Every structure is written in C-alpha cells, then in structure tokens.
Amino acid sequence: MxxxxxxxxxxxxxxxxxxxxxxxxxxxxxxxxxxNHEEVVIEQLRNPEMAKAYLDVALEEYEQDGDLAFFLEALQNVAQARSGITRQNLYRDLSPEGNPELRTISLILHNLGYRLSVQPIQ
Incomplete structure (x- = not known):
C-alpha cells in the first residue's frame, strides 16, 4: 500500500x-x-533421472500403504511430461476406476524408457 x-x-x-x-x-x-505447481512438476519430470526418482518414491509409497492411485497419478505425470500424451487419455488408461492391468502399466513404462523390475527388500 x-x-x-x-x-x-x-x-x-x-x-x-x-x-x-x-x-x-x-x-x-x-x-x-x-x-502453478503442476507446470513445475511436469517441467522437472522431463528429466529422465528425476522421473525415475519420482516413480521410485511413488512405488515405495504404494508398498507402504497400498495406495495404487498415488502411483498411477505419478505415472500419469511422468507420461504427460515425457511423451506429451494428453491427461485425458492417460486418465482413461490409468485411473483406479479403469482398473489398469500390469500389461498397460508395463507398456507405458516401456514407452517412457523404463521397465518393471524386482529388487530385494532392504
């Protein structure tokens, strides 16, 4: 004033x-x-190392509390940032209501340059 x-x-x-x-x-x-927050997150997730770390944390959260929706949202954010796929298409494929199959998740990860893997619990 x-x-x-x-x-x-x-x-x-x-x-x-x-x-x-x-x-x-x-x-x-x-x-x-x-x-806005979403713009900043999408920008940061264009970096492959940042995207991998983000997905790793989302998977760890899923292991702890079983919240699949959080992991699916993280996967949507990475896919949107790295591939330009529209949020609407991703939501349809990855929403908890859509009951995404492991095959769908694996295909999206593969297209982003990642793969599912198994690691021992530490």
Missing part, C-alpha cells in the same frame, strides 16, 4: 498515476515469474 500525503493537487494526481504504473509493472513482472 502506498500512502501519498501533501503537495499540490497536480503533483498528487501525477504521483498517483506513477504509483499505479509501478504497481501494474510489478504485477506483470510477478505473473511471469509465478507458475
């Missing part, structure tokens, strides 16, 4: 216009810097 006091009427009007201009410029600058 800017508080303008004193001065002549002409200078007050000029100062108010100047302050409004500064505020508008600030808002435009900040709107270019701010992005």
């Amino acid at each position: 800017i508080l303008l006091c004193g001065g002549e009427k002409d200078s007050q009007d000029r100062d108010i216009k100047k302050a409004k201009g500064y505020w508008q410029a600030y808002q435009e600058k900040m709107s270019k810097k701010l992005r």
